[in-house]
Amino acid sequence: MENKDMTIQPAGDIRKVEETRNGKQFFVPPVDILEDEDGLTLVADLPGADKEGISIGIEDDILIIEGRFAAAPQGENIHREFEPRDYHRRFQLYEGIDREKASAEYHDGVLTLRLPKAEAAKPRQIKIETRH
């Protein structure tokens, strides 16, 4: 199981969700967003996306997660229940997250994004764990 860090642009705190439409059709990936004392964990299902085709970025305080559906169909289609669409989802952010310490991992179609809170945003001093 790989555990690779991905470079992402830092994010703010996720409180409000904002989804906007694009011209193209996308899969909107389901997410779990969990907040604990140290930060936020966002987990998204992106089955079929390859790691190289995933991008996580910030534009004007909006976190954008995109994934490229990489699997190519083999042969002639005889039954289809899902389209090979790319993934796209956006979230509204605001301050409170330590941008420098944000990190992400991806395996088996699941993206886990860790957004630690800035020290000032935590209720009290908690020891900082080093991540490898």
Add this chain to the structure above:
Amino acid sequence: MARWDLFREMENMSREMDDVLRGIESGRRTFERLFFPELAGRGFPKLNVYQDAEHVYVEALLPGINPEEVEMNVLRNTLTLSGERKVEIPKEGKHVYHRRERGGGRFLRTIELPYSIDSAKAEATYKDGLLQVKLPKAEESKPKKLLVKAA
């Protein structure tokens, strides 16, 4: 007595229709984007089926599962897939979920394929949450051209 304004009436109706459609649409959209919906009894995982001259291919969207725990059975022309994605339980400590959409749980799906399969040679790979199954057609199932005569 207030005057009945046709245009305002139509505008209200149009706004109500928008609300209803948006409700339906977002409801459907929510349903569509789940890979492990908790309330749906059947129909998951979502499958695509392809074929070429020699094989039938089945793709299933199954993020975050352990491929060794997926059971796959092939009998003649029927494929059965079953397994489970465990619902993650957060570690100790205070926590709150702002969103919880991904779900989890058991899945079981049986699909009848249009061809008999040589089950001894079936192969499956699991990469990036996509399960791809390659099923060689049994000899007698390989295609020959058929002409359909109009009656």
